[in-house]
Amino acid sequence: MVTYKVENGFNNSYDTKSAYKFKINTCPGELILEEGFEYYGKDKMLHSISDWLIRIWEELQALPFNREINNIKTKVDELYEQFSNISDDYFNDEEAEKLKEKLDELHNKFEEQIRKQKITEEELSKKIEKLDKEIDSLKQTVKIYNKKNWFKSFSSKILNWASDPQNQKMIKNGVDIVKGFLPPNNTQ
DSSP: OEEEEETTTEEEEEEESSSSEEEEEEESOSSSSSEEEEEESHHHHHHHHHHHHHHHHHHHHHHHHHHHHHHHHHHHHHHHHHHTTSOSOOOOHHHHHHHHHHHHHHHHHHHHHHHHSOOOHHHHHHHHHHHHHHHHHHHHHTTTSOHHHHHHHHHHHHHHHHHSTTTTTTOSOHHHHHHHHSOGGGOO
């Protein structure tokens, strides 16, 4: 039996049943985490090794992305934990106006970044129109939702915007944007 171990969890073992029959166990497999096959002939065995190496390469390339997703998830979890400290009160007029001003600033920054993107006029128009509607919606709900629910609504919109690959340049960290809107005693 020959076993190749690459990185924890990746392995490929071969057991020669006869001169032309090979039993192979691979992790990662083609469809599931770990799979076993029987092949006849050296060419099929070599092809299985090549396929396995391609799957490992794809998995290794995905690791930084997966780490980034886990990092974002951790930050989002921390953010939602901070929401428990936000009161169920409604915004007073002064707080509502300050939030609306911050939303206007955010709108201007986003629009400026959208205009820098290399997209068609039609796409540009659609993106700005969508941004206008989203920001308007947030402004209208300042006096409708209580503080906790407004911040949840706001954060979900920001994190949704940040998940769009074209927006990732302008929203490097959606969680930090949300924290910038939280009341002073809720940011950490």
